[in-house]
Amino acid sequence: MHFSTSGLESARRHVGDEVRVLIEADSDIVLAREHGRLIGKKIGFSATDLTIIATAISEVARNILVFAKSGEIVIREVSEHGRSGIQITARDNGPGIPDISLAMQEGYSTGKGLGMGLPGSRRLMDEFQVISSAGNGTIVEMKKWVNQNG
Amino acid sequence: MAKKEDNRITSDTDQNVPSESIGELLRQLVAHLRQNRTQLRQEWARRITQAKLLTAMSQDEIFAEATTIYDNYVEALESGTFEALQGYARNLSERIIPRGVETQEVIGIVLLLRDVLARSLFAKYQHDFALLNRILDAYEPAANSIANTVAVGFVQERERTITQQQEAIRELSTPVLQVRERLLILPIIGVIDPQRARQLTEQLLRGIRTNRAKVVVIDITGVAAMDSNVANHLVQTVEASRLLGATVIVTGLSPEIAQTLVTIGVDLTKMNTVGDLQGGIEEAEKLLGYKVILVSDTTAQA
Amino acid sequence: MEVPILKQGGYLIATIQAALSDADLIKLQDALVEQVGKYRSKGVIIDVTALDVMDSFATRTLRSIAHMIKLRGAETVICGIQPEVAFAMVQLGLTLEGISTALDLEEGLALLNKRTREREAARGR
Ligand SMILES: Nc1ncnc2c1ncn2[C@@H]1O[C@H](COP(=O)(O)OP(=O)(O)OP(=O)(O)O)[C@@H](O)[C@H]1O
Ligand SMILES: [Mg+2]
Numbered sequence: 303m304h305f306s307t308s309g310l311e312s313a314r315r316h317v318g319d320e321v322r323v324l325i326e327a328d329s330d331i332v333l334a335r336e337h338g339r340l341i342g343k344k345i346g347f348s349a350t351d352l353t354i355i356a357t358a359i360s361e362v363a364r365n366i367l368v369f370a371k372s373g374e375i376v377i378r379e380v381s382e383h384g385r386s387g388i389q390i391t392a393r394d395n396g397p398g399i400p401d402i403s404l405a406m407q408e409g410y411s412t413g414k415g416l417g418m419g420l421p422g423s424r425r426l427m428d429e430f431q432v433i434s435s436a437g438n439g440t441i442v443e444m445k446k447w448v449n450q451n452g
Numbered sequence: 453m454a455k456k457e458d459n460r461i462t463s464d465t466d467q468n469v470p471s472e473s474i475g476e477l478l479r480q481l482v483a484h485l486r487q488n489r490t491q492l493r494q495e496w497a498r499r500i501t502q503a504k505l506l507t508a509m510s511q512d513e514i515f516a517e518a519t520t521i522y523d524n525y526v527e528a529l530e531s532g533t534f535e536a537l538q539g540y541a542r543n544l545s546e547r548i549i550p551r552g553v554e555t556q557e558v559i560g561i562v563l564l565l566r567d568v569l570a571r572s573l574f575a576k577y578q579h580d581f582a583l584l585n586r587i588l589d590a591y592e593p594a595a596n597s598i599a600n601t602v603a604v605g606f607v608q609e610r611e612r613t614i615t616q617q618q619e620a621i622r623e624l625s626t627p628v629l630q631v632r633e634r635l636l637i638l639p640i641i642g643v644i645d646p647q648r649a650r651q652l653t654e655q656l657l658r659g660i661r662t663n664r665a666k667v668v669v670i671d672i673t674g675v676a677a678m679d680s681n682v683a684n685h686l687v688q689t690v691e692a693s694r695l696l697g698a699t700v701i702v703t704g705l706s707p708e709i710a711q712t713l714v715t716i717g718v719d720l721t722k723m724n725t726v727g728d729l730q731g732g733i734e735e736a737e738k739l740l741g742y743k744v745i746l747v748s749d750t751t752a753q754a
Numbered sequence: 755m756e757v758p759i760l761k762q763g764g765y766l767i768a769t770i771q772a773a774l775s776d777a778d779l780i781k782l783q784d785a786l787v788e789q790v791g792k793y794r795s796k797g798v799i800i801d802v803t804a805l806d807v808m809d810s811f812a813t814r815t816l817r818s819i820a821h822m823i824k825l826r827g828a829e830t831v832i833c834g835i836q837p838e839v840a841f842a843m844v845q846l847g848l849t850l851e852g853i854s855t856a857l858d859l860e861e862g863l864a865l866l867n868k869r870t871r872e873r874e875a876a877r878g879r
Contacts, residue, residue, distance in 0.1 A: 422846030
């Protein structure tokens with residue numbers, strides 16, 4: 303049972319191509335945004351949703367650059383229960399976030415920012431998850447589904 | 453029918469003690485209706501066509517429906533309970549309303565059935581006026597409640613359909629009205645959930661751009677209640693409109709909604725609010741640089 | 755991609771042509787602040803019609819540009835924000851409070867003219 307479930311799981315989640323964008327310079331942020339739009343368009347998102355997706359990508363990509371210097375953004379199509387969506391994973395090996403709930407608060411920034419990136423992206427997307435601890439890098443995984451408004 | 457009335461009056465003055473209970477009379481009646489089912493159904497269908505009712509339906513359809521209504525009718529008479537008939541009436545309404553069948557047609561066919569059945573009772577009990585009267589006395593109230601049940605079922609179903617249609621129309625086309633150059637009005641009516649709020653915002657923003665609007669009046673007089681989620685959307689709509697260069701005036705803010713806005717941390721003094729739509733439009737015209745001429749001014753000049 | 759700045763009368767018009775990198779935005783900020791001082795401009799219009807995303811960094815930079823320009827005695831108008839971009843901005847929680855906005859360049863110029871007239875009238879009084 304375990305075997306077949308995990309087999310199904312990966313088949314179910316990974317539908318289209320995935321795009322991996324290395325984030326090392328600020329022009330890479332623009333590149334990641336553009337890939338997000340391209341894949342999002344193929345999945346069938348509306349113009350407003352494509353802008354929303356690009357904006358969220360911009361936020362997490364910039365966080366990589368500012369706080370971890372480098373990392374990667376992986377963008378892929380996912381489908382589940384007959385609905386399709388986009389999954390964006392931002393991954394870095396930077397300093398990590400010691401207190402995630404603090405970082406998720408509006409206005410909290412250890413840099414010069416407005417502290418809106420993480421809480422704002424969570425509002426823009428349907429699903430949002432941060433995995434991080436001090437010294438162990440950061441993973442932000444977010445998803446948005448087609449036709450699910452919010 | 454006049455004859456029947458006369459007979460009944462004489463029968464009432466007779467003071468005859470009926471030998472059968474109403475239940476027994478209805479049982480006799482039902483037996484008669486069952487026996488003559490085929491012929492009475494045909495007669496009813498013929499009368500429906502003759503009266504030019506249900507013209508939206510074919511002959512066969514009318515006959516099929518007539519059969520089911522007839523059987524349900526007889527069953528309601530027998531059992532005295534109207535659930536099955538009610539259910540059927542609703543089901544029938546659901547099917548025929550989209551085809552444009554009107555309320556008076558439905559009432560008409562039920563009254564026709566009452567008439568057809570009463571006539572057949574006449575024919576059968578002609579020889580015994582006293583019995584005929586007792587049968588009719590038992591039949592009349594039952595027939596009336598049946599007619600009532602069917603008509604009410606139809607009207608309710610019709611109302612439900614209309615409400616549904618209105619809701620669908622409202623959802624599809626949220627009216628962003630251009631009342632004059634550069635001035636848009638967005639009247640929000642009904643229940644707003646986050647999904648609809650999002651639609652409203654997107655449509656308004658696109659409307660601002662295509663109409664080159666400078667002022668927008670969002671009228672929420674028709675919004676009964678607003679949870680904090682939707683209130684947040686309203687605030688976002690106001691801010692997004694401003695990002696496009698348009699000023700938003702909110703009118704018809706009820707004290708309850710104002711309270712919700714304050715609760716979620718909105719500074720109402722920063723929001724442009726005016727009591728009612730009329731006042732909002734006047735304010736908008738002032739912002740657009742139009743002179744608002746008061747009636748008293750024009751009469752003074754004249 | 756660098757942002758061209760056009761001098762028109764007493765105003766500076768910066769038209770953003772395509773998706774901007776952060777470095778480009780910072781360059782724009784420096785150039786505008788310098789030129790406002792140099793030409794004693796009364797107003798600045800930043801046309802963002804071509805911007806497909808306004809994230810927290812872009813918003814913060816535009817705010818700080820407007821702030822610096824105000825310190826040099828001039829007005830800033832941001833024009834051309836797209837409906838979708840505005841929608842995403844407010845959902846993210848970003849506003850341009852205290853900064854004038856206009857539908858497009860034409861409206862932006864009209865707004866600047868009005869502002870300047872008002873200011874001169876106030877000074878003349
Ligand atoms: N990839 C990361 N690595 C390490 N720390 C991070 C990372 N992403 C976010 N953080 C921490 O979380 C805080 C909040 O992030 P958020 O994006 O919300 O705000 P910000 O980047 O500081 O400002 P803004 O995004 O508004 O410009 C950051 O200040 C930083 O301390
Ligand atoms: Mg950030």
